[in-house]
Amino acid sequence: SFLAGEAASGALTSTLRLITKAAFENSQDGLRKGAILFFSISTFFVLLCVVLYGFVYPKLPIVKYYRSKAASEGSKTVSSDLAAAGIRSETEESRQFERKENKELLRENIDYALNLFVIYGLTLSIFPGFLSEDTGKHSLGTWYALVLITMYNVWDLIGRYIPLIKILNLESRKLITTASISRFLFIPAFYFTAKYGTQGWMIMLTSFLGLSNGYLTVCVLTSAPKGYKGPEQNALGNILVLFILGGIFAGVTLDWLWLIGKGW
Known part of the structure; x- marks a missing residue:
């Protein structure tokens, strides 16, 4: 699915970065060579x-099946895709x-929308900025931030497959909301772990951040469209993605708050 592929791209990118760093870490002009190789493969x-x-x-x-199904329910966005694939829809064009x-869709699913906003707002307020800048110095040295980011991406990918x-699979709207709000506990957890904990605890906490992000994202986006027809599912999907983008923007904006007390 799209959600799994999105997470897989993050895990693959992190793995590729680890490989390029290992290959060119001790060579002259290694950072430049690693960057060139990284972007070439990408x-x-x-x-x-x-x-x-x-x-x-x-x-x-x-793909043909679901596009035909969407067209039969009145979705117009797949018409060109069906035509390009040589599939003729049995639905009359004049049918309304x-x-x-x-x-109305937003009103009926406002809890799902706000959950996604909270999930991504909180996640992006920690990842990757805090993990790259505020984790202290540990035995892994320059590898530490890369390991944390890789663990987040890998467990985010795993979390997106758990609902299978x-x-x-979490389908209760109340439980999804409770789980989304409870993730605010990550804020004090990361603060005190970075200040007093060892790198092992930070790696575990980062892994759980990724796991919960991927898991709850899939639970919301698979539960919300149930009971709607194709065009309504498309519209609802666009609305939910808009709230995801809003959460991402809020998260990266609030990320600088971790710098309070560090000379700012």
């Missing part, structure tokens, strides 16, 4: 994704579909 993957999306992805049976307005286990 560019290759981007181009590969463009090719796969343009020529392979539309031909996959599962009614769907709920965006305001039905018994572990």
Whole structure:
């Protein structure tokens, strides 16, 4: 899925950074060489994704199925995709579909939207700024921040697959909200761990931050669209993504607050 792929890209990027650092750490002009290799490999993957999306992805049976399903429910955004793949929708073009307005969708799912805002606002207020600047000095040296960021990305990826286990999939709106709000405990936890804890505790705490971020994101985005038709699901998805972006912006804006008391 998109969410798993997004997390996988973060884990792959972190792994690639570890490889380039290990390969060029002791060489002259190693940082420049590592950066060139990093961006060369990244560019290759981007181009590969463009090719796969343009020529392979539309031909996959599962993609054809869900695009046809969305079109049959009145979604107009997939019409060009279906035409490009050579699929003719059985839905009459003149047929009109009614769907709920965006305001109504937001009102019905305001808790999901705010949960996503809180999840990403809190996560981005800690990751990656705090992990890169305010974790102190430890035996891992310059590797320490990279290890923390890698652990976050890896466990974020793992967390996004946990809801596939039905018994572990959180669907209760109250429980999702409670879990999202409880993540504010990460703020004092990171503060005191950075000040008094060892690197092992910080690595564990960072891993749990990534795990909870990925897990709750998938729980929200898979629970919210249930019960809606294709066009409504698309509209609701756009609304939820807007709140995710708002949370990201709030998080990176608040990230500087960790610098209070450090000479600011």
